[in-house]
Amino acid sequence: MSNQVIWGYEGEIGPDFWDTLCEEFHEAAQFPQQSPIDLTNVPTVELDYQEPLVFSYVSQIFNQRVTQHAFHLVPQELTGKSFVTFKGQAYYLQDIHVHFPSEHILEITSSEAEWHFVHKNEQGQLLVLGLLFNSTDQQFYLKNEKMRDYIETHFLQTDTCEINPGLFLPKKQDYYHYVGSLTTPPTQGPVYWFVMDAVQEIHQSFMDLFKSKLPVKNHRPVQPLNDRKVWYYEDKDEEHTNS
Template structure:
C-alpha cells in the first residue's frame, strides 16, 4: 500500500512540475513576444484565464518584506542531475529521486530546475541577469518553488558543466558534461523571502509557495550569455502586483 502511495505521489508531482514550464498544446501556443506574449495569455485559452484574473500572481518585486523570523529551510538534496532539456521556453534539469524540501510541515519532492534570463523576480526594484527555479511537488501535487537569483561576477563553478552542455534547440536533450549538484545551486546563507503566488507561465495557477533566497550567487558574463543564447528570447514574465500580499523574511 505504501509503495502504491509513493508511486501515485511521484506521478502527481511530475505532472504538476511539467505544467510549470511545459509548452501548451499546439492550439494554445504561448510565448514571451508578440500577440502570444504575456499581455495576451489570458485570451489564448480559457484555461489560461487566471493569467488575467488572478490576484496572487507571480513574479513580483520583493519590497518592504516584514521580518517574521521564518524557520530555517529544511532541504535535503542527496542526488544530482545529469540531463538537460530545452523545452522551447527554458532549459531545465530533471531531478532524480531523493531530493526533498520540508515546508510548513509538508514534504515536497524536487522535480526539476529551470532558468529565466533575465530574472523574473526583482528585489527593491533590482533585476538580475539569471534566476533559477527549483520546482518541488508534494503528494497532492501542490507546488513549492525555491528561487535563486544570480548577479554578474566571478564564474560559478557549480554552473560550469551545465552552461557548457546547454542545448540551444527546442525539443533537444543533452547529457551534462558533469553532474549538476542542486545543493551547490543555493547560496551558502539560506535566509529567504516567503510569499504565496502562481506559476509564472500559463495557466498561471495560484497556490504556489515561493521561497526566494535573499543572498545571490555569482555568475560570469560568459555563463549568462550561454543561458541567454540557449533560451533565446527573454523568458521573464512582467512583474505582477502584490495586491494584499506582504513578503515575509
C-alpha cells in the same frame, strides 16, 4: 489543452495577452495572488525560526532539454532523491529552469537571470525556489569551479548530466516567502514561493553561454502585490555545505 496553445513573451501572445489565449489560461489568471512580484522594500513578517525551508539536495541524474521558452534540467527520479521540507511536508524536485532577465526583483531592477527550482508534494501542492544571478569577471571561487565543470562538460553537450542542485544555493540562505502563482501559463495558484535574498555572481562566460542557447527574454513582468503577506527568514547558520 495548454500544451497545444501557442504562447510567448512578445506581441499578441505575450504576458499581457496570456489570459485571452484560451479558457484554461483565463481561469488560471483569475487567481488574485499572481507571480512574480517586486520584493524591493516590501513590508515583511518574520518567518518563525522553527519553520525554515530545509534543503535535502543530493547529486542525481538530470535530463537536459531546451524548449521554445526555456532550458530545463528534469530529474530522472521525481521522488525519493532531492527535496525540500517545509512545515513537516516533503516537496520533491520536479524541474529546474532559467529566466532572462530575472522575474522577481530584489534591488529595484531585475537581475540578469533567475533559476526556478520547482517542487511538488504528494498532494500536488507546488513550491518554487527562486535564485537570482548577475554576471562577474572575477575569478572563480570553489562552488563556481564545480558549476564550471558542469557547464563546460555537460551543458547542452549531453542528454543527461549528474549534478547536485545544492551547487546553486547561496552560502547564507536568507529568503522571502509568499503565496503566488506559476509565472508561465496557465498561471494558476496557490504556489508557495521562496526567493533567496542574495543576488549571486556567476562568471560572465557562463552567462553568455546560457544566453546564446536560450530565448533572449523569457520573463513575466512583476504583478500587483494585492495586499498579500510576505514573510522573511534570516538564516543564522552561515556554514552551509551545498556540494
